[in-house]
Amino acid sequence: MDTAMSGRTAVVTGASSGIGAATARALAASGYRVVCAARRADRIAALADEIGGIAVTCDVTADTDVAALAEAAGPRVNVLVNNAGGAHGLEPVAEADLAAWQTMFDVNVLGVVRVTKALLPALVAAGDGIIVNVGSTAGRIVYEGGAGYTAAKHGLAAVSETLRLELFDQPVRVTEIEPGMVRTDEFSLTRFKGDKDKADRVYAGVAQPLVAEDVADAITWMATRPAHVNIDLLVIKPRAQAAQHKVHREG
Numbered sequence: 371m372d373t374a375m376s377g378r379t380a381v382v383t384g385a386s387s388g389i390g391a392a393t394a395r396a397l398a399a400s401g402y403r404v405v406c407a408a409r410r411a412d413r414i415a416a417l418a419d420e421i422g423g424i425a426v427t428c429d430v431t432a433d434t435d436v437a438a439l440a441e442a443a444g445p446r447v448n449v450l451v452n453n454a455g456g457a458h459g460l461e462p463v464a465e466a467d468l469a470a471w472q473t474m475f476d477v478n479v480l481g482v483v484r485v486t487k488a489l490l491p492a493l494v495a496a497g498d499g500i501i502v503n504v505g506s507t508a509g510r511i512v513y514e515g516g517a518g519y520t521a522a523k524h525g526l527a528a529v530s531e532t533l534r535l536e537l538f539d540q541p542v543r544v545t546e547i548e549p550g551m552v553r554t555d556e557f558s559l560t561r562f563k564g565d566k567d568k569a570d571r572v573y574a575g576v577a578q579p580l581v582a583e584d585v586a587d588a589i590t591w592m593a594t595r596p597a598h599v600n601i602d603l604l605v606i607k608p609r610a611q612a613a614q615h616k617v618h619r620e621g
């Protein structure tokens with residue numbers, strides 16, 4: 371553990387799996403007291419136990435849950451990682467599942483805004499707060515079937531950039547990380563409603579997609595730069611993914 375960060379608090383949403391869980395572990399290893407927030411209480415309880423953190427059951431779409439998260443985090447928060455998010459479906463706009471689109475906007479955009487609003491006073495009070503929004507390459511490009519998700523992640527990118535302007539005279543950095551292809555247990559399974567074959571096809575033949583730990587490592591690097599250094603945007607993709615549609619697949 372890096373003792374330089376002890377006494378400092380980090381909050382990670384969507385901490386029950388994937389990038390969120392890996393980030394909670396990485397920040398704890400760097401010495402932060404980590405508040406692990408997610409809907410699945412059993413998972414975050416186990417994670418908090420493992421890393422000596424705090425578990426807060428939290429649905430980022432619920433005002434009362436987010437208020438409880440702010441209460442548990444305390445008066446000073448050094449790092450907020452807005453990671454909770456996800457994709458639902460891959461249908462063309464003409465067949466848009468509006469309920470799924472609503473969920474994507476609720477979690478990926480409004481959830482980030484709700485949590486940020488609630489924790490901003492504590493981030494300012496810390497004197498050197500940083501917000502890391504976990505966006506996606508889908509926040510800069512579009513692809514067929516992806517409009518519900520890409521529109522939501524473009525929305526998140528707009529929120530991140532606006533917030534940086536609005537907080538220009540405050541001791542809070544606003545950053546965004548945009549991962550491309552990351553093989554996690556749940557992202558593609560969720561997108562394809564549990565269809566494992568479809569989920570596996572996303573990564574077919576790709577020797578080394580990114581894994582959650584790669585992204586967690588980058589987030590931790592962003593969060594541990596000196597307080598005057600703002601990494602506005604970090605795009606991270608596997609070497610095999612030169613661009614969204616240009617992926618090297620073997621076999």
Ligand code: 8X3
Nearest residue numbers: 506507508549550551
């Ligand atoms: C995940 C990247 O390509 O599935 O955020 O939209 S992609």
